[in-house]
Amino acid sequence: MSVLGRIRRISGSLVVAEDMAGIKMYEVVEVGSEGLIGEVSRIEGDVAYIQVYESTSGLMPGDPVRGTGNPLAVELGPGLMSQIYDGVQRPLEGIRELSKSIFVKRGVKLPALPRDKKWHFVPNQQAKPGTKLSGGTVIGTVKETELIEHRIMVPPNVHGILKEIQSEGEYTVEDIIGEVESDGKKIPLRLYHTWPVRLPRPYLDKLEPTEPLITGLRIIDTLFPIAKGGTAAIPGGFGTGKTVTLHGLAQWSEAKVVIYIGCGERGNEMTEVLERFPEYKDPWTGRPLMDRTILIANTSNMPVAAREASIYVGVTMAEYYRDQGYDVLLVADSTSRWAEALREIAGRLEEMPAEEGYPSYLASRIAEFYERAGRVVALGDPRRVGSVTLGGAVSPPGGDFTEPVTSHTRRFVRVFWALDTALAYSRHYPAINWLLSYSAYADTVSEWWRKNVNEMWAEDRKKALNILYRENEVREIVRLVGTEGLSETDKLVLFTARLLKEGFLKQNAFDPIDAFSDPKRQYKMLRSILTVHEAISSIISQGTITMAEVEPVITDLVAQLMRGRYTIPHDKLEEFDALVEKILEKLKGLQHAR
């Protein structure tokens, strides 16, 4: 029996309903005659406080409110890939076709997965009638896109004896493809199942994140790497390039599946992804990026309550693909808007505010979200290892990193890519500040680099960082006394730091060559700069030749080395060696002249 009550009060996205005895916390309800979707966020006696995910304009006290008996859940099955959903998993493409309008009209109801589309299902050899199945076991596959072999799993909470399974063939998501008997009950299996978004999907075991998630962005992979199953925050004031960096991650990273949540951000940014990703090729597979991407869009002008939900909708989908054994990257732009949605909802519920009006449970909600990342062994057979890597943008008001969302997020993530306004003003992109950023995975992933790229990776990474750190100190000195009083070594530090910044850290996201660097190219570029640094260092340490004499001799070649990031393609890395070779020769010539 579903609960049926009526509206008592409407204030913005909050609807208060009475006669709601029996309603459950976080149950989904249908509000008003249009059946607008909402979620129960507080219960007092028979009065329920409801967050409505659509505009409440036109609702009246006395209008009906119907309980559905279920918590907010998402549909998980083939057909998710390449879709764009709103914050509560309604397909926006479908809404457009159905409503024949360029606007999102409210009250439109559509299932998340297309019901009429037939999928080619191939049952697993092992999945024979009579076998014992535990939750999560793969019973067959569907080719969802060219890139994704969708593994159809028994829902995590279902286990028992497989009674029946359909043979290979074409099925819609609603067709029953098998049956499990559990405690005498018969449970039908379909290509999809649903899962409540606020409940993390279970797994067998969590593993340590040791493998880097290569992103193709040099400052990230080389200086502040992220591991598969890791967590990262990317805070920055407006205009510092959060979105461009996140688009870069979504575009180039080595993940099998990418879920991009546009949470309270610009409509055009979602459009950009929608237009570009079908055209752009995944650098790892050569297929259109859209084949591995799911978008969730709650743009800044869409209802706020759905913004709060969008994060959970996205991460639940991510866990679902993780359970299939895939590496999933989820990027959320921006978690601050999600936190503000929490604040707005808490405000309407008249909860006692903590810092800056945010509710006191802000920190625990942020922690819960990031805790859903991880590299895990999935439930069921066969053994599968998958991961969810979480990257969240943070938009601190006024660029102030001490505000609540940034400071709490910092406690729960292990990588911090701090964007810097000063760098952005000089169009140094990505504007990740190397003094403020850090990665706790730098040590854990160094083994991978040692094995796959170069033995000296960890040492060279430290060298580069030390030069950058030292440069900062030297610049302090220059600010007081000018460049005159500097030692030759410090002058070299300034020289190399510029080379690192211009020739390595800066990366143009829109240049065909520069936008993406694989690990080998990254290391080659870094090593080239360090080789030049070391050669100059050994010359000036003899005390006879100064930086003022060195610089003019090699300035042309060094300019070429700096331009190398966009002039030397991946298949011509030896040109870096040739350039370095020329520079070394010039330096030798300088020594011989003495």
Add this chain to the structure above:
Amino acid sequence: MSAHIKDKKRLSGVLESKEVMMIKGPLIFVKASSGVSYDELVEIELSSGEKRRGRVLDVSTGVAVIQVFEGTTGISTTGTSVRFLGKTLELGVSEDMLGRIFNGLGDPIDGGPAIVAEEKRDVNGDPLNPTSRAYPKDFIQTGVSAIDGMNTLVRGQKLPIFSGGGLPHNLLAAQIARQSVVRGENEQFAVVFAAIGVKYDEFLFFKKFFEETGARNKVAMFVNLANEPAMIRLMTPRVALTLAEYLAYERDMHVLAIITDMTNYAEALREVSSAREEIPGRQGYPGYMYSDLASIYERAGRTVGKKGSITQMPILSMPNDDITHPIPDLTGYITEGQIVLDRGLYNRGIYPPINVLMSLSRLMKEGIGPGKTREDHDDVYNQLYAAYSRSQELKSLATIIGEESLSPTDKKYLRFGEAFERSFINQLPTENRSIEETLDIAWNVLSILPETELTNVRPQYIEKYYRKG
């Protein structure tokens, strides 16, 4: 939001109440039997016979909270009758509104005939479906080098001007409105102008400007002056953008929407919020200000299958020239960049005083390059940014350690910075530079620097454009 209220319990669309329980700030609390709906439009008749309008902000069984647009001055708990009109605030739209002047709620105030509406539209609008949007990529030449060269505007963008008291933002907005063209096209355009709480002389400036340029018949003005009720300010931009949407998406026009001054809008929003005793966010502004501002700024763009577009240019004054103040801060997070005016440049006599380092156009990359502007544009603007920011750094260093202690190259950077401001940024309010002129001036100033410093420019462009000697 556009859903019409369904009359389930109301035989006629109108419901009346004469019981005003409380009056507080811009709000009145009215006893009403069931049937009042959220966000409904209300007509309030005072005992004097004067009629005002408002909307329902909160409704519970028995009580409705109403925000009165024209203010509550003179309203009494007795003798006032409140009629619930059974619909949200709508604007009757028509192409004939171009060339006319309206008040902040969309009623004509120029003495002309009433508008015969072709269609009625809810002023709140609906969010554009992201799948219906088309990414903006048509270059708009504004004729202003600091914008075209460094922060290119494209059609369908929302690009605000962040200004301060006494800075020439109006002059700049007018110059942009006059000079803007998409090259090689001759399509229908229109300007929708919303004045929110501005001083009369500012309104007069724009009115005269549109008349003098002969663009009068292409402009619809919605005006709420500084001495008019503050609550109307919350509706004025919505009313103006409703017309803009109609012209763009139903009449295939390219609309430029100029909205000034958004700071006054935010102040009005704060006033309502504090009257409702809501928990404030930063500096007393409501926690939902981000979403609220977004519901205005996001009403810009291009859509798939429609010819028209809305390009938005809101103007806001930064209180105390502080860009981290909540109003510019939240705006910057929503809009696609910002043009920041700078008092230092203004005092040095530079017009337009655009601080290019703090300014940004997020949609620039798609609007420039071969076929749109020129092949070297991307590299040139990157180089100008890198070099100008270096020059500014060196300039502040030189004030401490003296210019003499700088290296010869660094001194060239100082000269470059000076020339960049004097000849690239600086231009006359009547000067309309083509993009080629802008880029040529850029190369003039870049050529002050040694060739080897131009590490952001591809060698083939240096070869072609760099001026040796």
